[in-house]
Amino acid sequence: MDINELDTPCAVLDLFRMDRNIKRMQEHMEELGVKFRPHAKTSKCVEVVNAQIAAGARGITVSTVKEAEAFFAAGITDILYAVCISAAKLPRILALRRRGCNVKVIVDSVPAARAVCDFGRRHNERFDVWIEVDTDGHRSGIPPAGGELLEVGRLLHGQGARVGGVLTHAGSSYELHTPEKLAGLAERERAGCVLSATRLREAGIPCEHVSVGSTPTAFAAGSLEGVTEVRAGVYVFFDLVMKNVGVCSVDDIALSVMTTVIGHQKDKGWIMVDAGWMAMSRDRGTAGQTLDYGYGLPCLPDGTPLHGFAVIGANQEHGIISRVATDAKSSTADVDIEAEFPLGCRLRILPNHACATGAQHDVLYAIDANAGVTPWQRFRGW
Template sequence: MINISDLQTPCLLLELRKLNANLDRMAQRVDALGVRLRPHAKTAKSIDVLDRALGSGTGGITVSTLREAEYFLDHGITDILYAVAIAPAKLATAADLMRRGADLKILVESAETARIVSTEGRRAGLRYKAFVEIDSDGHRAGVRPASAELLEVADALDGVGAELSGVLTHAGSSYHCDDTAEIARIAASEREAVVRSAEFLRQAGHSCPEISLGSTPTITFASDLAGVTEARVGVYMFQDLVMAGLGVCAVEDIALSVLATIIGHRRDTGAPIIDAGWMALSRDRGTSMQKIDQGYGIVCDELGAVLPDMIVVAANQEHGIVGRRDGGMIDPSLFPVGKRLRILPNHACATAAAHDAFHVVGPDGTVEAAWPRCRGW
């Protein structure tokens, strides 16, 4: 057994106790809402994490890349929803995954793509299972709920090379709310958009068995998911400062951090310089639009205790600058060269993306395991 003081920095730490608590909390939440949990693997990218998220069940997962789909199929998970609109050039990879045993669902958001998917499915002798993406909040992508455009997309899935498996949405605007009441309103709108779209398609003669939605904020604060079949959530496993700023979790629930070493000090302020810049922490500044700006992350001591009013105030590629929120002077003797610090991330997905593995740590700083993460597209 090694200690975190034996690890090279920067590296990614994962507190197993907090991870398990986050998983249990969301499992209970989804169960209370009466829907199926389809955890999103985009942050974890690790079978060790997803096995725990799925628990004793054999349910499906959500992925954001076909590389993730390949990785999890290699580890025995077959029920996979690829929740990014399919690029035509990726259909060959999707077909290969299906021939290897994946129950793969893909996503389309236009009649043009749906026609390509149907044509390529017929050519390959396969029937692609396709969800249609619904734009429930004008946030990013998808077709308007219960619209002529939606019906055109569904009609283009010809039933031979591709079939309509359901509708899907992600209320990304929930990440920009000012309070939990607003998140609850968005959650209600998210549900209404996909349920109404499914009913619209059924009335037009289409089978629409699955109604899929989710984000960690909306599932946390939804009061009613009637008509919905599954919830897709991912960052809940780890939580982060954006989630804490939204009221989704407490700072103490954040299971992920970056371990860094002090390598020097600013001459003008005494501010510690760490060996974790934006390559290790990410450039994500999601909290800058919230009531409390957390810079590039909250600073903790080596065992994870938050250092009051200390954040990473600036980041270069491989250098991070630790500072006080008020910009005041720091006594460098309190932060000697070689001292280890942990940084809590603004956005767990972006921070984790830089790292090859989670170093699983206990409350006493022992390193219990190293869990590899898959990377790439």
């Protein structure tokens, strides 16, 4: 398949960049002496995850039960379902475990822990449960120093479940953009999670695994003493949010959306393309950062960024590209948009959030070093 034969809009994956991103993260984890468990929610693709495992990753993280089922069917058995489990999903988790999948679930409250224990006792199953702790106030989790942690631990440490570990996610790292602040948050993440494990162990509750992770803090960590594994996901593709955070460059972004110019509004300076929010997603993650790329950064078909342009608007199937001042490389020179971007020409758009943009597509079109294109299927749904 030739890239020029692809129908647009479509998701395009640069394999050279992806492989380089995988190698960079894996080597960093090995330098820090920890196991790396990549988050598969970014790609939801067997071929991508196989590349991560081939590079040295051990086990995967998922965000839906459907991902767990699909990756287990592909032969991956060590799976952490890193969303607090609801009782309604436990039958599917039980089915996976009965088929030989080492799937782990997480909780962050006494009621959730009790539901897992009750279900486990009824079905004669001892679930592997990890406790989520909150180290940065970003989302869910139990305070590492609070009493609820030990209450949940004692409840799980019995028939129907076992405490497999503790984990945290420093999602507030996406809001930072200096090495000093990222390093500080990485240490806060590490210290809080290690404290949680230490308190459980001192209370007589086994806690084997200490799991931390976000792409920015994974790269910013200087020491991971007491941590057994790191989780990160978006690093495999990177995106404009990560570029603004400072953990990658535009040239590291492996995922883009191929689009076709379908019209012009010359008096407004608009280039109309066939990639709207159905192709790009509505994610505006760069809006609150130092550089706002609208709905994405346009590139030439070969991936060369068009600095000074952005996708400024997105309807369902229409994208609007216009000249903007995005960074120091931007050009303010007048451009004849009809001559430079004629009807039918193709562009590639780098996404704000690779996970959200990827989720709009059933297929990733993987481009190799010889410009050959291979379609890779993605999972969708829950």
